[in-house]
Amino acid sequence: MESITTSASPIKKIAVPIDFSPKCENAVKTAVQMALRHRAKIFLVHVVNPYFITDRAGRQIIGGESISKDIDAAIRRLEGLRDLLSERHPNLKIETIVQTGLVTDTPNDIVVSHHIDLAVIGTSGHQKLKQALLGSYSYTMLTSLNCSVMLVPEEFKTNSFRHILFPVRTLNHLRTKLRLAIAIANRNDGIINLSGIGNSNNFPKLKREFLLLKRSLRNRKQRFQSELVLTDDNAETISKLSNEKSCDIVMLNYEDEMKWKSLFAENFFKKIINNTESALLFIKPKNTVTIEPATYSGYDLTMPIPG
Incomplete structure (x- = not known):
């Protein structure tokens, strides 16, 4: 990276x-x-x-x-x-x-x-x-x-973002996302919760990027926690993790899932908006x-x- x-x-x-x-x-x-x-x-x-x-x-x-x-x-x-x-x-x-x-x-x-x-x-x-x-x-x-x-x-x-959820669900623009997460964490005395989230099809690639992000955070002596989660519903899992960990902010790549469902409540963006309190x-x-x-x-x- x-x-x-x-x-x-x-x-x-x-x-x-x-x-x-x-x-x-x-x-x-x-x-x-x-x-x-x-x-x-x-x-x-x-x-x-x-x-x-x-x-x-x-x-x-x-x-x-x-x-x-x-x-x-x-x-x-x-x-x-x-x-x-x-x-x-x-x-x-x-x-x-x-x-x-x-x-x-x-x-x-x-x-x-x-x-x-x-x-x-x-x-x-x-x-x-x-x-x-x-x-x-x-x-x-x-x-x-x-x-x-x-x-x-x-x-x-x-008023501040002390607990930052950083889901790794897609592989695009991770460098941009990490830079912003570090900037927010440093200015809020915060901790980054790095969570690799995916299904059996994309898990191997996702895990490799997840481990690179862990190494990058560790090399920068950044405060963080990490976990890997296997799931068939990324939006539901991210919302659940955010609520369980009392996260102040969730950082998400701008990439929708199941775009054919965009007229309904089931697409990724709307499920996240509807079910996440942070x-x-x-x-x-x-x-x-x-x-x-x-x-x-x-x-x-x-x-x-x-x-």
């Missing part, structure tokens, strides 16, 4: 999409603590939907004026949140962004244009069956954003993406905050 530099944190810019619902409060708290530990900058992001309603004659009856009011209200609320956080944490670097667009597309435009390393998104915890079948906001963000994504349940009350960090290596000019008309406001 290649050498890994642990001095500099790979987390330098953190985005928090905010819809002003209660579930966002915990995401903001978690993102703030991470930013302070990693000396990262926070971007508070709100997207205003540019909706228009016309009557039967084609005359616009709701649109520009309502959107303008929504934008002004969002600006005031984000500025208030920024000022409150700055007062509590004078060294915290914060920028607020208010844009119009689709909530499924615009956050990713911001992620790419601002070179975001991590998006922290609040969830309502255990999803209802209807949400699991049709897809929730957090699931949409997870699958659409071009950066690593952390999902933070509304009831998650831990924060979930999905590692997504960045790709080079070109943003096309916006095709809608309306407002596009970016508000940089100095410092």
Whole structure:
């Protein structure tokens, strides 16, 4: 395995999409603590939907004026949140962004244009069956954003990540994942729980990579525990281990399983989201993406905050 530099944190810019619902409060708290530990900058992001309603004659009856009011209200609320956080944490670097667009597309435009390393998104915890079948906001963000994504349940009350679950279930991007796990562990005085998880078909290859990771952690004198688990259901096993070990965060490769089941609750991502009580960090290596000019008309406001 290649050498890994642990001095500099790979987390330098953190985005928090905010819809002003209660579930966002915990995401903001978690993102703030991470930013302070990693000396990262926070971007508070709100997207205003540019909706228009016309009557039967084609005359616009709701649109520009309502959107303008929504934008002004969002600006005031984000500025208030920024000022409150700055007062509590004078060294915290914060920028607020208010844009119009689709909530499924615009956050990713911001992620790419601002070179975001991590998006922290609040969830309502255990999803209802209807949400699991049709897809929730957090699931949409997870699958659409071009950066690593952390999902933070509304009831998650831990301010640090002392117990880190590192499942080895796929072999892709393990070096990136290990570097991030070490950075988080070092900044939280944490311990890494390395768990090789697989079935009889992939177990030999998985075990080899698992042993290489153990050696790498041992050579770096990193605190860790390790175990190998043979299972036919990776999601169920990871959720069980996370809950049994009272883990604060689970680090997962961004690779779904049984993609043909993506419309149902049984796919890997949705099973993990539905059944795990800790924060979930999905590692997504960045790709080079070109943003096309916006095709809608309306407002596009970016508000940089100095410092």
